Amino acid sequence: MQDRSRSDALxxxxxxxxxxxxxxxxxxxxxxxxxxxxxAARNRCDILHDAIKVATRQPMGFLDDLKKQAGSLQAxxxxxxxxxxxxxxxxxxxxxxxxxxFMELAAQLDVIRPAPQRSYALDKxxxxxxxxxxxxxxxxxxxxxREQEVIDHVVMFCKAHSGQExxxxxxxxxxxxxxxxxxxxxxxxxEREAVRNPDNGRLIEVRYEFVADxxxxxxxxxxxxxxxxxxxxxxxxxxxxxxxEFPAHAVTQGKLDxxxxxWVGEPHRFLDGAAALKRNxxx
Numbered sequence: 001m002q003d004r005s006r007s008d009a010l011x012x013x014x015x016x017x018x019x020x021x022x023x024x025x026x027x028x029x030x031x032x033x034x035x036x037x038x039x040a041a042r043n044r045c046d047i048l049h050d051a052i053k054v055a056t057r058q059p060m061g062f063l064d065d066l067k068k069q070a071g072s073l074q075a076x077x078x079x080x081x082x083x084x085x086x087x088x089x090x091x092x093x094x095x096x097x098x099x100x101x102f103m104e105l106a107a108q109l110d111v112i113r114p115a116p117q118r119s120y121a122l123d124k125x126x127x128x129x130x131x132x133x134x135x136x137x138x139x140x141x142x143x144x145x146r147e148q149e150v151i152d153h154v155v156m157f158c159k160a161h162s163g164q165e166x167x168x169x170x171x172x173x174x175x176x177x178x179x180x181x182x183x184x185x186x187x188x189x190x191e192r193e194a195v196r197n198p199d200n201g202r203l204i205e206v207r208y209e210f211v212a213d214x215x216x217x218x219x220x221x222x223x224x225x226x227x228x229x230x231x232x233x234x235x236x237x238x239x240x241x242x243x244x245e246f247p248a249h250a251v252t253q254g255k256l257d258x259x260x261x262x263w264v265g266e267p268h269r270f271l272d273g274a275a276a277l278k279r280n281x282x283x
Contacts (some may be wrong), residue, residue: 065258087227088150090248094229095151095222099140102156102218104146109263111156116265120214120239122182123168128212131160132173133263145224157217160235165211169195171205179208179283185239185282187215214239218259228275236262240281244274 034118073146113132120128138157143152170176183190190210219232229251233242246255250273257268 091224094248095252098154101195104214106136106138114264130160131162133158134161135159153221155219162212168205169205243278245276
């Protein structure tokens with residue numbers, strides 16, 4: 001009993017008990033907690049973003065499919081338009097080269113008046129041997145293509161001049177067809193008179209009158225969409241038409257020099273590399 005009283009007196013003398021000290025948080029603990037909170041927040045944002053994408057995603061409908069097709073066609077058309085533009089530019093450049101060359105060539109040959117080693121047989125009795133080439137002419141025409149003015153064709157022509165006035169008659173149909181085909185190929189204007197029996201109207205013969213001057217020509221037609229130039233050469237080697245094509249980049253001054261050699265009867269290599277080559281000789 002006395003001991004308990006002494007203990008109480010001692011506690012009273014010491015005063016009230018102090019609270020236990022709190023545990024201190026270190027800096028590393030605070031950083032770990034903040035990092036965890038940031039990561040959790042980011043994960044929640046990602047989950048929300050994915051949920052929004054899933055909620056707004058719709059299956060492709062028929063209209064969307066049409067839009068896709070239209071976009072693809074527009075891309076193809078744009079590429080095709082660029083290719084056509086490039087092709088047109090190449091053909092125009094080549095056509096201008098031909099135009100300048102023909103204009104100068106016609107002027108020079110009209111002075112020279114060459115007489116190449118060639119002959120033109122219009123009939124058994126009408127053969128033109130080495131007629132001089134005279135009256136050279138040049139022409140170029142333009143057209144509108146896709147709202148742009150471009151060269152349509154360029155042509156140079158002349159006459160193989162004999163000045164010979166011819167009168168002949170044919171009394172067989174095959175001979176009539178033969179002479180008329182040759183006159184057409186030579187572009188010779190002529191008069192044709194059918195002589196008939198006055199009693200029964202039966203055809204006796206056909207009489208022809210013409211001046212034996214053969215026309216020579218080179219017609220160059222521009223094929224802008226194909227990127228080529230088409231050449232039609234008439235009567236440069238007797239009564240014959242030659243047709244061919246060249247890509248625009250191949251129609252150079254060197255190629256045209258070969259054509260000029262052909263015109264004056266010299267050996268040439270103009271047809272080397274030609275495409276779609278056709279020859280049509282009149283019998």
